[in-house]
Amino acid sequence: DRRMIRERIEFYKKQLEEVQKSREQQGKKRQNQAVTAALVGYTNAGKSSLMNRMCRVNVLEENKLFATLDSTFRTLNPDSKPPMIMIDTVGFISNLPNTLIQGFKTTLESALEADLLLIVCDISDPNYQKHLRVTQEVLTELKIESKNQIVIFNKKDLLNDPVRARIIMRNFPNSFLVSSYDEEDMKNLRNHIIDYFLSKQDHYDLFIPYEQGEAHARIRGNANVLKTVSHEQGIFYRIRIPDFIFQQLGLNSFILAPAEAKEWEENRLLP
Template sequence: MTTTHQERPLAVLVGVQLPGVDDVEHAADLAELGRLVQTLGFDVIATVSQRRGALAAAAVLGEGKLKELAELTGGSGVVPSGAPERKNKARARRAAESGEDDEDDALGGDDDEGDADGAGSRGARRATVVAVDHDISPSQARNLERATGAQVLDRAGVIIEIFHRHARSREAKLEVEIARLNYVAPRLRETGGGGDRQRGGIGGKGAGESALELDRRKIRDRIAELKQELAAIQREQSTRRALRQGQRRVALVGYTNAGKSSLMRALTGSEVLVADKLFATLDTTVRALHPEVRPRILISDTVGFIKKLPHDLVASFRSTLDEALEASLLLYVADASDPTFRDQLGVTRSVLSEIGASEVPSRLLLNKVDRLSEDERDALRLEFPEATLLSAKIPADVAALRESLIAHFEASMVEAELLLPYAKQSLIGEIYENARVLSEEYGDDGGRLAVRAHPAALDRLRSLLAR
């Protein structure tokens, strides 16, 4: 019996090191782009990198590097006439004075040569996708496609495509489709007859409307429909969150692949998806801390963040991020084994600040410390004295975190007495759900319950009893 192994399509990464970006940061950005492309289902065979003052206006790279890229994809390496690169004269003069070879200066040239050799050893197979670690204009993408003969995706396009493939719930699918259509709309161009114009009937083109304008109008209409459907779902989500108002809620936030879902599974015993890939989780999952305590502590796992996250995705996932905004406590989860986790924390805090969640009480969890040496752990304790070092894979670490969460909420709880009239005995479940009942006594007018609860939960219970 013969098993056929289907080869994954190949991709080439393209990065331009701009002024102010050091070698370490540039290498980390390209490594992250590589992981994104692999998550999308491609094998990365080479990286073409160049140091420039700015992206080339026509096709991102200079002429020499563009030809090097085309050798990996089987393209001509030439931008078609009519779209010449517009040189920045001041930049060219500075490069000439400094002796910098702006067109062909590769970062890590030996690595690029090694990558190119690796591509050649695969025989006739060529890269079919070029992934650019920048947001590029539609014209730059078209020129790159013409020069390389490959599909071109910028960083935003790669991330949006991953979100599109990983979305599971109806809400996530709607959010991603809105972002995807907003990304596609400005990149549409005429095909076939080009700018032909017709007077349209019902369902056809409008008077004097080209095929391109018709396509863009359809996209605008589709986005409007999706937003209406999403708004209805978000109203339901808001109702569910309102019912949880006053409950003790913890939101796990952090960079993608920091280990949030693994921690969620360990804390709650739930079967949430855990995968060693970027953006494995796009839907917010809410589960109770396990073993349960009274009142319950709810844990929510949120979508991960990433550097240069497309703005449309931040806007689309606003309702998902509202879980963080309305949480009682944020747990910032960072992969301590990743050398760039400090920058990743900065990205997480920046996005949460953008939605107004920077004022929510928070704690820092440095995860995956099982991958570090004891000396590295000691250094982290000195640098982050308030952080909790743990591994989601070590039961003792998870148990200690659970106890610290319980202690955190216990500190803010107060004792009080509630009068439960016999006519409102149906609220007994609500009381047990939101407070710890210390004792119960029943008299002629109803039950007197000594409880311990959070002040906000007590106010809500008193409001229900007073109605």
């Protein structure tokens, strides 16, 4: 009845207020020097399950509406530099009550800041097309529909319609059809996301004198070091790192021109 509906809305409003406080605290703790992929999609699409399998952690998984209200941050690849962070966001729904719309937008702010959107859709649901449409509508409303995206059709293990699978792969040729319980699927998807982030990194050649200890620490702590050559005066570095993160490190003065880089790389000291 209406009373129960009102009580339910009030319950979710209070939940969302708590989520906002938690999200603000997480945002402050999160490193600026990281790249992020946000899992977005209709509620109950299996986003938390995908995060669990790819990040090898235990995030709440429940087969019910709004099982994940908060935006959960996890490390996708602990060995990567800079860190690759995956974000599990609140699930979308259609016809959301106006009293809840602003709260849901607030919890999705982490998706606004993400470098990559992972759009998750339950392919076994008969209404999967509607769910995908609602997802795109929400992304458009948030003005992030133009962000780089990977579409993931999840729960293929529950799909009993091979025709639907063929149609999906024809209409979305660059998408992934997966089951979160299939280790090979999760390995391939995880590697694809990691490769995507690596492909967005730039290469730099630098020479840093030994006395610049902080600069050496910044390089080794934030960049993928591809090559080093030690000299009497310092160390030659060839690194791979996203440009926006490199600009935060304050190391532009150590960048080498191509001719200089060749000299230092081949261990021929400049005059």
